Amino acid sequence: MACRNLLTNLSRLSLRSGAQPGVSSVAPSFRSFGTSSAALDSIRDNHRQGTRVVGPAAEVMEGTTGAGVQVPVNMNSLESRLPTSETLKQEFDGVPFCELPIVYIKATKNNTLVQVMDYKNEDVITYTSCRLEGFKNARKKTTIAGQTTGVAAGQRLVRRGVTTVRVQVKGLGPGRMTCVKGLTVAGVKVVSITDHTPLAELGPRPKKIRRI
Amino acid sequence: MVRQWRWRGTLMQPFAVKLFKGIWNAHPRFATRTVLVKNNDVDSAFGLLNRLMDSEGLLKIIRRTQFYQKPYMQRKTLSMEASTAIFNEDMNRKMKFLVRKNRPDKHPGQVTS
Numbered sequence: 236m237a238c239r240n241l242l243t244n245l246s247r248l249s250l251r252s253g254a255q256p257g258v259s260s261v262a263p264s265f266r267s268f269g270t271s272s273a274a275l276d277s278i279r280d281n282h283r284q285g286t287r288v289v290g291p292a293a294e295v296m297e298g299t300t301g302a303g304v305q306v307p308v309n310m311n312s313l314e315s316r317l318p319t320s321e322t323l324k325q326e327f328d329g330v331p332f333c334e335l336p337i338v339y340i341k342a343t344k345n346n347t348l349v350q351v352m353d354y355k356n357e358d359v360i361t362y363t364s365c366r367l368e369g370f371k372n373a374r375k376k377t378t379i380a381g382q383t384t385g386v387a388a389g390q391r392l393v394r395r396g397v398t399t400v401r402v403q404v405k406g407l408g409p410g411r412m413t414c415v416k417g418l419t420v421a422g423v424k425v426v427s428i429t430d431h432t433p434l435a436e437l438g439p440r441p442k443k444i445r446r447i
Numbered sequence: 448m449v450r451q452w453r454w455r456g457t458l459m460q461p462f463a464v465k466l467f468k469g470i471w472n473a474h475p476r477f478a479t480r481t482v483l484v485k486n487n488d489v490d491s492a493f494g495l496l497n498r499l500m501d502s503e504g505l506l507k508i509i510r511r512t513q514f515y516q517k518p519y520m521q522r523k524t525l526s527m528e529a530s531t532a533i534f535n536e537d538m539n540r541k542m543k544f545l546v547r548k549n550r551p552d553k554h555p556g557q558v559t560s
Contacts, residue, residue, distance in 0.1 A: 301494030302501035308494040430480040434471035
């Protein structure tokens with residue numbers, strides 16, 4: 236179809252250039268013959284209209300700012316911003332990296348959940364979610380809800396005397412970036428950000444494509 | 448020969464290492480997919496993390512496995528990728544020729560720049 240559109244544009248161009256200046260009173264889009272008949276449309280193209288991967292399957296994923304080439308990303312001193320084996324022993328505010336409490340953020344499509352555990356993964360320091368912060372139903376899936384949840388979790392952490400944490404994010408949701416931002420707003424120092432999104436290359440078969 | 452259980456349709460795994468369930472979880476924690484935050488600047492750290500994940504193709508895996516792709520879709524995607532790669536290769540060569548980057552001396556015989 237694209238090819239044919241191109242052809243018609245070309246023919247229109249050639250018609251226009253061939254027209255004499257005196258005769259140009261005729262509307263430029265006028266053509267005595269047409270090739271764009273519905274009969275020339277491929278039946279297969281029309282038949283596949285509903286099966287193309289559009290809509291929810293092709294929608295942009297939230298929380299992936301910087302992924303494309305549109306947003307400039309500072310790639311300077313890349314090596315120093317990635318962890319090494321020495322990083323685990325490195326001290327941040329007097330605590331080694333491997334003994335910092337961990338903030339687990341689960342940023343799903345519809346909700347944002349925050350759970351803070353100590354380094355042994357035994358004690359829950361705090362837990363919040365968008366629902367606990369007062370967002371109901373579809374408001375849970377907003378970036379503002381994610382930020383509010385992050386701020387609330389951060390305030391609780393500060394009250395408990397936890398000011399330096401490492402963050403592990405799971406999922407691409409509206410609260411992915413804003414929740415961590417909220418933690419820093421509340422005064423918590425974030426040492427590292429880890430992505431732990433499941434990569435289900437092999438596993439249970441995913442859902443079928445949504446039809447809207 | 449044990450038949451591999453795969454939901455990805457008719458296409459075989461194109462990898463040297465066979466995938467297994469939970470392979471994403473098998474790596475050591477806080478060693479991979481991790482970015483250190485400097486001066487509490489979370490945004491730039493996330494930008495770097497997302498950029499690296501995108502360039503490594505992880506976001507693509509997430510996008511592909513969000514919904515089940517029927518085998519005809521997989522074949523279509525594969526052929527689309529192959530043809531795009533061929534087109535890009537030729538186009539890059541052409542652009543290099545046009546901006547004179549495919550030769551050691553950009554302007555041979557020219558005294559001044």
